[in-house]
Amino acid sequence: MNLIQPRVLKGFRDFGPTEARRRSMLKQSIRHVYTQHGFDEVETPMLEYAEILMGKMGDEAEKLTYNFEDHGERHIALKYDHTVSFTRYYAQNFSKLAAPFKRFQVGPVFRADKPQKSRYRQFDQFDADIIGSKSLNAETDLIAMMIRAYQACGLKNFKVRLNDRALVDGILEAIGVNHGHKVEVMHVIDRLHKIGMDAVFDEFKKIGVSKAKAEQLRELLDVHGNSLQQLKDIHGVNTLRLEQIISTLDNLGLGDYIEFDFTIVRGLDYYTGVVLEVTVPEIAGSIGSGGRYDDLCSLFTRQKFSGFGLSIGIDRLYDALEAQTYFDNRSTNTKVLITVYGQGTYLKSMQLQKILHQANVACEVYPDEDDLKKQLKYANRKGIPFVVFAGPEEIANNAFTLKDMESGEQESLSEKELVARLAT
Secondary structure, eight states, X not given: OOOOOOOOOTTOOOOOHHHHHHHHHHHHHHHHHHHHTTOEEOOOOSEEEHHHHTTSSOHHHHHTSOEEEOTTOOEEEEOSOSHHHHHHHHHHHGGGSOSSEEEEEEEEEEOOOOOBTTBOSEEEEEEEEEESOOSTHHHHHHHHHHHHHHXXXXXXXXXXXXXXXXXXXXXXXXXXXXXXXXXXXXXXXXXXXXXXXXXXXXXXXXXXXXXXXXHHHHHHTTOEESOHHHHHHHHOOOOHHHHHHHHHHHHTTOGGGEEEETTOOOSOTTOOSEEEEEEOTTSSSOSEEEEEESSGGGGTOSSOOOEEEEEEEHHHHHHHHHHTTOOOSOOOOOOEEEOOOSHHHHHHHHHHHHHHHHTTOXXXXXXXXXXXXXXXXXXXXXXXXXXXXOOHHHHHHTOEEEEETTTOOEEEEOHHHHHHHHTO
């Protein structure tokens, strides 16, 4: 029989123990912050009817959506993001849910994109939404929560870059960009950080924006930082929503994380108000994003529900933290390995493990009867910080040897002392 070559599809990845442990740790940190803020977890399927997912996100996103016929000849699609599936869920279930409804969800999404550094075809997103409220309190609550989640994960030097789609729409109208070109112009602006200013200028000309208007747009794309007043002075545009959000976040002590940036428009067509992206200097692209959507639920129900949602890209967050040298090299959560000296000591090792588990100490018993050298090598390979020697002599004398694998120091402890030492 011919062997099958073991390989992974391009744009998809395996995660070994070290990576999986780190990713799990990030999700746990974010989940803890979100539940503290009163958000409830929701899960939706990875596969949906194609008509549910497609036709809401814009041409570029549609091209990147995996869609196909299943064995029952149904046209189905893999989720491009969690938001559209969530609004479908909410339209089906809103009568049974609290209003406004605060939800979070974490899981994989799929995009038929060209694989490159920090851009994959399957990746995890951690979403949070408040739906059923038009109040700007939803924006400030979620943005503050997202900042705290990034802090809990250990991220540094990040910026939440804000804009308002309604503000952009008003400015485009003020400088004379006709209605038919507005969406195309926004899609081009959204690609600025990928293709550069010169390419954006060329794209404006291709879609029929005059040279004079393109020059005005080029000037606007340099507006960022504390430039809200400048926009208002030049174009007479109402920036009140952004001012209110920025002011509230500043009063919460989070102002240093916030920046206005006219280039942030988000490429998805369903956004209608405040939009944002989160960036760090260490890696290209955004590590989080979100915005206000007023009309998405109307695809599934005649009821009107406005929502505001955010998404943290777990894979991009991981890359950013790795670039900031945040992670340790451990591949396990195990704090201590208990050795085995043969069947005569195995039962005591298992009993000791049970006692340590009851004290909330992550520990494991070595799974074989190998020599001690091999057991220590196992602990080193996994990055387990402590080893307990539980041989016949230690058991008989109730004096277990605890070895610190980093320093090499050893100490003799009774069972009670051992538990107290490891539980700290």
